[in-house]
Amino acid sequence: MxxxxxxxxxxxxxxxxxxxxxxxxxxxxxxxxxxxxxxxxxxxxxxxxxxxxxxxxxxxxxxxxxxxxxxxxxxxxxxxxxxxxxxxxxxxxxxxxxxxxxxxxxxxxxxxxxxxxxxxxxxxxxxxxxxxxxxxxxxxxxxxxxxxxxxxxxxxxxxxxxxxxxxxxxxxxxxxxxxxxxxxxxxxxxxPSPKERLAALEERTEQLLERNRIARELHDSIGHALTVAVVQAGAARAAADPEFTDRALGAIEETGRAALEDLERVLRVLREDGKTASRRPTLADAGQLLDSARASGAKVDTEMTGPLEQVPGAVSREAYRMLQEALTNVLRHSGPVPVLVRLAVDDAALEIDVRNALPTGGEATGRGGSGLRGIRERATLLGGRATTGPREGEWQVHVELPLG
Structure with missing residues (x-):
């Protein structure tokens, strides 16, 4: 035509x-x-x-x-x-x-x-x-x-x-x-007027930030659950002990249930169906996270100082995810090794320090992964800082977050 x-x-x-x-x-x-x-x-x-x-x-x-x-x-x-x-x-x-x-x-x-x-x-x-x-x-x-x-x-x-x-x-x-x-x-x-264009740009930026946060949430939660399940299943098969297998299956079930709750909460946000999303975990739930790592075979020692319950909600929620990713990184790259977790709170800041022995040969694993990058990004958004890497024969994840 x-x-x-x-x-x-x-x-x-x-x-x-x-x-x-x-x-x-x-x-x-x-x-x-x-x-x-x-x-x-x-x-x-x-x-x-x-x-x-x-x-x-x-x-x-x-x-x-x-x-x-x-x-x-x-x-x-x-x-x-x-x-x-x-x-x-x-x-x-x-x-x-x-x-x-x-x-x-x-x-x-x-x-x-x-x-x-x-x-x-x-x-x-x-x-x-x-x-x-x-x-x-x-x-x-x-x-x-x-x-x-x-x-x-x-x-x-x-x-x-x-x-x-x-x-x-x-x-x-x-x-x-x-x-x-x-x-x-x-x-x-x-x-649209310049004011409307600016409002549309701000709305678009908020949507992208929300999507990025949801992606980090899914990575941390589902990644941790799958890592624990893989480590537990491997340990149970190697042990060939019915009692240990029962404990491993219990840990896999508990971790999987928590991951499903996180997934359902994220899906509710994406659907925007008006239902109240389930509560996001905070440092008050860190005990379950540490127990899950221990059930995977890791020997986790903890040092907690200061009033964790007084940490602001936003900081506490993000700190929980950082700790979760640090423990997931240990299990994924180093296996069930001794881990030292230190949480310290004072009037001005929250400090998280996770250390574990490096794998045989002393190679630094997990460098450049999206999980560790996510820890640094979360810390930066909260006005803090995070460092990750080998130090004195150990792998260290160190985070400092202001409480203001």
């Missing part, structure tokens, strides 16, 4: 033309009152187009008018799902928010006046071109006394019927061009 005919096959071409014609409704209603539509002169056509301007400009002062015009523009000027603007990832080329400033009201007023005048011109051209087509068809067989059109017509002749399609083609071309111009004007005059 030729390129210039493709717009004629798209529904949006005709919805844009209908949107233009709707803009002339106010002019026509006022024209019925004055000066009337019975054979108006050129000066009266101008009056019909101009006299509604104060009315539509005053309507633009209503904040909801911008929302109404934005919704109409999205639905009728732009194609696609939810009337998204092509090339605009967020579909916000035209705003549907009420006017929030005088600048928004001014842009809406300009848009309404433009739509009013463009609609009047579109209605005039539609009437004239369709009337010209009918006059050409009529003059092909008989003389037309008063065709009621302003365009000059050739002398009556049967050949006039061959010219009848020309006004229709001109009208279609006008519809395509005018529709594109109005769509471009809508993006400029009804587009």
């Amino acid at each position: 030729p390129r210039f005919l493709k717009p004629l096959t798209r529904a949006v071409t005709y919805t844009r033309w209908l949107h233009l014609l709707m803009g002339s409704a106010v002019s026509l209603m006022i024209a019925f009152i004055y000066p009337g539509l019975s054979d108006p002169a050129i000066a009266e056509w101008v009056l019909i187009a101009v006299q509604p301007i104060p009315l539509v400009a005053a309507a633009a002062l209503l904040p909801s008018m911008r929302r109404a015009e934005g919704l109409q523009a999205r639905l009728m000027l732009f194609p696609g799902q939810h009337a998204r603007v092509p090339g605009d990832d967020e579909g916000r080329g035209v705003s549907v928010a009420p006017s929030a400033s005088w600048r928004d009201r001014g842009r809406t007023a300009v848009w309404l006046v433009l739509r009013l005048e463009a609609g009047a011109v579109a209605a005039f051209c539609t009437v004239q071109l369709l009337g010209t087509m009918l006059a050409l068809l009529g003059s092909a067989s008989e003389t037309t006394e008063d065709p009621g059109v302003l365009l000059p017509l050739p002398a009556p002749n049967w050949t006039n019927a061959l010219l009848a399609p020309l006004p229709v083609l001109a009208l279609l071309a006008l519809a395509v061009v005018a529709g594109r111009l109005m769509a471009s004007a809508a993006r400029r005059l009804l587009g």
